[in-house]
């Protein structure tokens with residue numbers, strides 16, 4: 001079985017600082033890592049491979065830094081990495097991004113399963129899985145928290161608001177996973193060393209048969225501003241000689257506020 | 261600028277209709293809806309000028325529902341499609357947008373008209389920032405979760421009902437089993453006081469420390485995602501991927517204060533944090549913070565609350 005996992009490397013959210021004037025996040029220079037839910041998509045693929053055999057390849061639309069971030073995928077157990085890196089294809093919206101990924105998937109060879117995270121944590125858009133399923137015209141299985149493959153079929157448990165839905169579909173299919181599906185492995189030193197010898201292929205737009213400006217013209221959504229909402233909290237530290245005293249002070253303060 | 265509204269959740273569809281109606285009235289344009297289930301006239305009384313119906317849709321499945329919405333878009337020819345961002349809606353909206361080859365802004369928190377253009381707000385960067393976005397495609401698909409907007413008071417209006425004759429695709433994903441999740445007893449979204457548990461709690465039994473306080477304050481109990489999704493101690497959590505709450509008092513106990521959690525409590529009037537780590541980020545976004553062990557502080561707090569004047 002051949003699986004393609006979609007990965008995006010994003011700025012480490014815990015290291016993003018805000019511009020003190022504009023409250024815009026400062027992304028420049030922040031280390032990039034594979035987005036957390038994407039990493040669990042990869043873990044799910046590796047576990048399936050360990051069960052049924054085959055190959056796991058990772059695919060990403062990225063830039064010059066993506067190669068470094070995706071070493072982690074190879075260390076975790078991906079067999080190969082494909083990166084689409086084309087200066088003109090930066091800052092695309094989800095419509096254009098999904099077209100690039102569609103072309104790249106078709107170029108990456110046969111596949112039985114495409115696995116993605118439910119969302120990447122930077123854009124939180126939850127669009128790529130469904131869009132890719134639509135473009136490739138294969139089954140779309142979202143919010144997966146349990147994943148199995150047997151007899152040419154994928155069987156999954158979907159985590160919805162009101163129900164856990166057990167579903168089945170023929171391969172190939174697109175699956176997107178939720179954070180709860182697994183706990184991703186932490187690669188050991190040996191696998192990190194070995195990762196450096198695994199293949200990383202970089203494609204430009206032309207390599208996957210795309211006309212970059214044509215794709216770019218299908219990027220419709222623009223972000224006009226990004227900033228962190230102001231938090232205006234009192235930030236009063238409650239202290240006391242004893243826990244009891246602190247607790248009483250807290251109760252007093254809350255009564256003063258009129259909230260209890 | 262005309263609208264088409266769809267959500268498989270009728271209440272949510274009515275909320276979206278309320279907003280679409282308001283915007284359409286400003287621009288002097290029309291609102292259409294695709295009805296889920298029966299009684300299309302109810303959509304008219306909630307603000308639609310035209311209601312499309314499709315027979316044979318059945319329970320939610322993204323392929324036939326997607327095909328139905330796409331056909332409704334082709335029939336109504338709107339400039340903007342409003343959809344509900346339930347989990348089902350969030351997988352439907354981009355699928356519909358993809359079929360149409362257009363832009364989609366999923367899971368938005370607000371919408372405004374700026375110089376005649378639709379501008380939405382969405383959380384980004386894990387929930388720590390708000391982005392403003394616009395789209396140049398016609399149509400553009402925009403989704404909103406429940407309770408962003410209020411539905412209108414139903415009024416007697418006239419509207420047209422159009423039945424769409426469709427050959428719906430046979431879904432390729434078969435639902436083998438649907439396991440009902442336990443119904444939540446807590447109503448976090450409308451609670452006025454919430455006491456909330458994070459990973460600082462070592463065992464499920466220890467939640468009784470919170471239950472006592474909840475009883476005294478007539479509060480609801482919330483938690484962080486790992487307490488619910490990983491440990492299964494509660495059936496719903498607070499945060500960007502869970503419930504967004506707006507109580508007058510939110511007490512976070514043993515909660516670290518990650519951006520995903522904080523994104524869900526931002527609208528609280530007063531936030532209290534109790535955490536033994538003085539550097540925990542929750543302290544930085546609280547009104548009152550108490551650095552201490554919940555296993556000592558909560559019993560003391562219970563006592564102090566009982567004794568309060």
Ligand SMILES: Cc1cc2nc3c(=O)[nH]c(=O)nc-3n(C[C@H](O)[C@H](O)[C@H](O)COP(=O)(O)OP(=O)(O)OC[C@H]3O[C@@H](n4cnc5c(N)ncnc54)[C@H](O)[C@@H]3O)c2cc1C
Pocket residue numbers: 036037121179457458459460461483484485486487497498499500501502503513514515516517518520521524534535536537540552553554555
């Ligand atoms: C896509 C995605 C969506 C997410 N959505 C959400 C969401 O909606 N809501 C959410 O909550 N999380 C969400 N998360 C998870 C989030 O990233 C954190 O993992 C989670 O919020 C941490 O929960 P916590 O504060 O309970 O645990 P931890 O971060 O482990 O914090 C536990 C805290 O307890 C304190 N503590 C320990 N012992 C004691 C003690 N005895 N007394 C006092 N304090 C103590 C510690 O100092 C620590 O600060 C999401 C993650 C992803 C990837």
